[in-house]
Amino acid sequence: MTRLACFYVPMFVLAARLRSEPDLLHEAVGIVEGNGSNAHIVAATRRARKKGIQPGLSLAQARTLLPKLIARGRDAECERTAQEALLEVAETFSPRVEDAGEGVVFLDVTGMERHFSDFGSGESGVGSRSDEENLDSPLSDPRHPTPDTHHSELRLARAALRACDAISLPARVGIAASKLAARVAAELPKSPTVVAAGEEATFLAPLPLTRLSPELEAAAMLQRFGLASIGDLAKLPESEIASRLGEVGRELHWAARGIDPRPLMPRPLPPEFREGMELEWPLVALEPFLFIANAALDRLSKRMEIQGFACKRLEFTLTLDPEGYDARGIDLPAPTRDVKTMLTLMRLDLEKTPPGAPVVGFSFVAHPDRPRRAQLSLFGPSAVSPEKLATTIAKLVSILGDGRVGMPTTVDGHLPERYAINVFSPPPPPDMKRTPARARGLLAVRTFRPPIPIEVTTREAEGDDMQIASIRSLANEISDPRPPTPNSRSRIEAGAKVEIGGTVRICSGPWRIEEGWWSDRPDIREYWDVELERGGVYRVFRGGAKWFVDARYEM
Amino acid sequence: MAVLARRLDTQFQLLEAPPILKPAITPRIVESGAGEAIRNLRATLEASIASKLTSGSELVRAVARHRRDEILPTTIPPLDALLGGGLARGKMTEIAGRGTRFSIVIATLAAATSIGEAAALIDASDSFDPQLAEAAGIDLRRLLWVRPHTMKETVTAAEMTGATGFQLVIIDLGAHRPPGRRVPDAAWVRLARVAESHGATILVSAPYALTGTTSEAMILAHAPRPRWLGRANAPRVLAGVETRLKLEKHRHLRPGQTTTVFFQCEEAISGSRESGVGSRSTEAVFSDTRLPTTDTRKAS
Numbered sequence: 001m002t003r004l005a006c007f008y009v010p011m012f013v014l015a016a017r018l019r020s021e022p023d024l025l026h027e028a029v030g031i032v033e034g035n036g037s038n039a040h041i042v043a044a045t046r047r048a049r050k051k052g053i054q055p056g057l058s059l060a061q062a063r064t065l066l067p068k069l070i071a072r073g074r075d076a077e078c079e080r081t082a083q084e085a086l087l088e089v090a091e092t093f094s095p096r097v098e099d100a101g102e103g104v105v106f107l108d109v110t111g112m113e114r115h116f117s118d119f120g121s122g123e124s125g126v127g128s129r130s131d132e133e134n135l136d137s138p139l140s141d142p143r144h145p146t147p148d149t150h151h152s153e154l155r156l157a158r159a160a161l162r163a164c165d166a167i168s169l170p171a172r173v174g175i176a177a178s179k180l181a182a183r184v185a186a187e188l189p190k191s192p193t194v195v196a197a198g199e200e201a202t203f204l205a206p207l208p209l210t211r212l213s214p215e216l217e218a219a220a221m222l223q224r225f226g227l228a229s230i231g232d233l234a235k236l237p238e239s240e241i242a243s244r245l246g247e248v249g250r251e252l253h254w255a256a257r258g259i260d261p262r263p264l265m266p267r268p269l270p271p272e273f274r275e276g277m278e279l280e281w282p283l284v285a286l287e288p289f290l291f292i293a294n295a296a297l298d299r300l301s302k303r304m305e306i307q308g309f310a311c312k313r314l315e316f317t318l319t320l321d322p323e324g325y326d327a328r329g330i331d332l333p334a335p336t337r338d339v340k341t342m343l344t345l346m347r348l349d350l351e352k353t354p355p356g357a358p359v360v361g362f363s364f365v366a367h368p369d370r371p372r373r374a375q376l377s378l379f380g381p382s383a384v385s386p387e388k389l390a391t392t393i394a395k396l397v398s399i400l401g402d403g404r405v406g407m408p409t410t411v412d413g414h415l416p417e418r419y420a421i422n423v424f425s426p427p428p429p430p431d432m433k434r435t436p437a438r439a440r441g442l443l444a445v446r447t448f449r450p451p452i453p454i455e456v457t458t459r460e461a462e463g464d465d466m467q468i469a470s471i472r473s474l475a476n477e478i479s480d481p482r483p484p485t486p487n488s489r490s491r492i493e494a495g496a497k498v499e500i501g502g503t504v505r506i507c508s509g510p511w512r513i514e515e516g517w518w519s520d521r522p523d524i525r526e527y528w529d530v531e532l533e534r535g536g537v538y539r540v541f542r543g544g545a546k547w548f549v550d551a552r553y554e555m
Numbered sequence: 556m557a558v559l560a561r562r563l564d565t566q567f568q569l570l571e572a573p574p575i576l577k578p579a580i581t582p583r584i585v586e587s588g589a590g591e592a593i594r595n596l597r598a599t600l601e602a603s604i605a606s607k608l609t610s611g612s613e614l615v616r617a618v619a620r621h622r623r624d625e626i627l628p629t630t631i632p633p634l635d636a637l638l639g640g641g642l643a644r645g646k647m648t649e650i651a652g653r654g655t656r657f658s659i660v661i662a663t664l665a666a667a668t669s670i671g672e673a674a675a676l677i678d679a680s681d682s683f684d685p686q687l688a689e690a691a692g693i694d695l696r697r698l699l700w701v702r703p704h705t706m707k708e709t710v711t712a713a714e715m716t717g718a719t720g721f722q723l724v725i726i727d728l729g730a731h732r733p734p735g736r737r738v739p740d741a742a743w744v745r746l747a748r749v750a751e752s753h754g755a756t757i758l759v760s761a762p763y764a765l766t767g768t769t770s771e772a773m774i775l776a777h778a779p780r781p782r783w784l785g786r787a788n789a790p791r792v793l794a795g796v797e798t799r800l801k802l803e804k805h806r807h808l809r810p811g812q813t814t815t816v817f818f819q820c821e822e823a824i825s826g827s828r829e830s831g832v833g834s835r836s837t838e839a840v841f842s843d844t845r846l847p848t849t850d851t852r853k854a855s
Contacts, residue, residue, distance in 0.1 A: 380671060381670065381671045381672045381673075381722060382720070382722075383673075383720075384673045384719060384720040384721060385719070385720055388719045388720060389719055389720075392715050392716065392718075392719040393699075395715065396701060396712055396715060396716075399708060399711065399712075400701070400702065400703055400704070400708060400712070404701065404702045404703070405699070405700070405701050405702070406699070406700060407695060407696065407698065407699065407700065408683065408685035408688070408695050408698060408700045409685065409695055410685050410686050410689055410695070416684070416686055416687075418686070419684075419685040419686070421700070424699045425696075426673050426696055426697045427696055427697070429671035429672065429673075430670075430671040433670070434669070434670040434671060435670070436627075436628055436630050436665075436666040436667070436669050436670050437630070437665065437666070437669035437692055438630055439629070439630040439631055439662040439665060439666065439691075439692065440665075440690075440691055440692055441631070441658075441662070441817070441818050441819055442658070442661070442687065442690060442691045442818060442819065442820070442821055443655065443658055443793075443795050443796055443818040443819055443820050443821075444655070444657040444658040444660070444661045444684070444687060444691070444818070445657075445682075445684055445687060446657060446680065446682035446729065446730070447681075447682050447683070447684045448682070449681055449682075506783055506791055507791070508783070508791040508792055508793055529793045531781055531783075531793075537781050537793065537796070551684070552730075553781070553793065553796060553820075554654070554655050554656065554657045554658055554779075554796065
């Protein structure tokens with residue numbers, strides 16, 4: 001037997017707004033729709049309702065009743081993100097979730113009550129009838145024995161209520177065998193409400209006809225017929241209703257009997273998490289924006305945590321005043337949910353490239369990925385914390401610039417200076433301690449970036465190869481001074497201009513390298529190793545007619 | 556201002572301390588299911604076994620202490636012998652002077668990354684060659700390459716990477732100090748503290764001594780001598796460079812010991828060369844300086 005649950009958020013437009021501005025909860029706030037003289041109240045907080053502010057009043061009428069009323073317009077971004085958050089909570093209970101919009105979500109909980117069964121029922125203080133909340137409901141009346149499934153579904157519903165409270169949405173929960181009955185049960189003031197299987201008609205009978213909305217467009221007509229409750233409608237013959245009201249009437253009659261043939265239409269999982277907000281007035285300073293952004297990122301992080309995701313890429317769009325958008329993206333070195341890390345990266349990006357105009361709204365989109373687990377190791381090397389690593393690399397990039405920090409990689413090619421810088425993302429360390437690999441003992445070279453142009457004199461040698469007789473640096477800037485001796489330390493300052501040049505004592509080469517032979521302009525070079533009389537061993541190459549020194553063998 | 560969405564009593568909790576929640580009912584202490592048999596078993600455990608039992612937190616602390624006492628070998632046998640096994644973890648070691656400092660840096664990076672540790676190279680002279688590094692055995696996936704412009708950026712980057720959790724951080728200043736103001740000595744003290752508090756191994760390679768008393772050990776490299784294969788007018792190939800290393804300072808060893816290391820060129824390793832240098836083992840190459848080559852320079 002199918003069991004469906006309905007999450008229903010009363011006054012959803014108000015709840016979505018208060019989720020973004022929780023400090024307004026105890027204020028007299030009215031949500032307004034429309035502009036100018038058409039502005040009217042669609043929802044109001046309890047404090048405002050006590051003063052007579054009801055949905056349907058114009059804004060002017062509302063202000064007459066309560067001059068200090070705080071009016072807020074409907075925020076589409078807030079409502080969309082609140083609906084997304086509600087869907088994500090539902091998805092933690094069941095993978096089959098239907099988005100009915102406006103704070104209503106259906107989910108298939110068939111068999112889910114087994115996860116909430118109470119094995120300790122019967123012991124003191126656990127699962128006893130004294131814990132039942134709906135003591136007035138006939139379904140939980142102690143005079144009518146209920147199966148264990150009912151208890152389990154109640155626990156499931158209470159867990160759902162707690163989960164909705166955790167994301168700052170005051171929801172109600174109803175469980176029944178059809179979407180219609182589940183929704184009607186969720187809309188009841190007392191929550192949660194569980195309708196036993198096969199009891200839908202009995203449950204609906206005493207309720208007023210208005211509970212069948214939005215299906216009940218003909219409610220007014222039925223009331224003129226003298227029908228007051230759903231049970232009254234259900235008692236009438238179906239053919240009579242259908243002959244007067246047509247197909248709509250037939251559907252209404254089925255609904256009155258608790259028959260809802262509509263199946264659950266589950267939605268696919270969203271590929272991204274979104275949070276956003278429209279601001280009441282433009283923000284020109286960075287700190288107030290980051291203050292609000294911190295709260296939004298915190299909500300985003302909690303939503304990702306519910307589903308076991310972390311943020312791999314954060315995209316944020318700023319709505320500018322008077323018009324325009326500023327869209328940016330931050331790639332994180334490792335998936336993270338740390339709000340501080342994301343806020344730091346956002347701050348660095350905004351400081352580096354300010355939007356250039358006041359900000360009147362924002363939208364964050366987090367592209368999810370499974371978080372990288374950094375497990376403490378007892379026997380092997382410990383892993384670097386991915387979140388610390390992301391923040392450190394971002395700070396280093398902001399200090400040193402792009403392309404100065406990263407993982408070096410070789411590029412497929414023959415020329416020795418080719419390399420690339422990629423995002424540093426180390427693999428996990430081994431589980432057990434290893435012995436270090438034996439060193440190959442290779443002599444290192446210090447590369448000059450860019451290569452230094454030189455002037456070369458050559459001499460003839462045996463065979464066809466020539467030999468280099470002397471070299472002279474053509475560069476004006478510092479090339480490579482000899483390391484200072486203890487007596488000359490004071491003369492060798494940072495940035496001193498010393499040339500590479502002199503008579504060559506030993507010359508070794510050439511080694512020829514050719515790359516891109518298939519292209520119109522292949523790169524053909526000849527390399528020599530030269531030792532100078534004054535000291536130093538350098539790597540010299542000729543490309544075309546020009547000579548360069550591109551490395552020094554360390555000495 | 557409505558956009559300031561935080562309430563003072565939640566943001567500044569010192570203004571009003573939250574109430575201390577007390578349970579309405581004092582919970583009854585319940586035995587964890589251990590019956591009389593378990594209690595008797597515990598009582599019969601020998602004192603020697605019971606004394607070796609330790610809690611989980613104690614075990615983690617002991618492992619961390621053990622890690623700090625370990626040595627990171629550079630896998631250059633003469634150098635490791637000079638340092639008493641290798642670079643001390645959680646300490647700063649300095650190599651200064653002329654000679655094959657950068658080759659020692661590359662070998663140390665290869666040793667650390669080969670055992671799965673994350674390493675950072677603060678390359679102040681921007682002279683690192685990834686192709687050669689890969690050939691030398693460095694696992695480039697575990698290497699963070701940082702290229703600062705000034706001395707201040709160099710020290711800052713080293714501090715940040717050490718505090719992040721990198722097991723090995725190497726500062727290479729090249730053949731001369733980077734441009735910018737000289738950093739105060741306190742910067743090296745701070746760096747040494749970062750190494751100690753995070754268990755990082757820091758190696759400073761500089762043209763002259765910089766760290767002073769803050770380093771655990773200091774090695775002076777001097778008298779570099781290139782070795783060439785071939786003689787007179789015969790084709791020459793650079794075999795490698797030989798350097799003398801002297802232990803100038805060590806907290807636990809007697810200074811003054813010297814050794815010699817020889818780093819060879821990759822081309823000279825090939826077995827097709829006439830001198831047959833290529834097939835020698837690493838230890839033989841490092842320790843044997845009597846190569847059939849032309850020594851073109853006198854010891855300086």
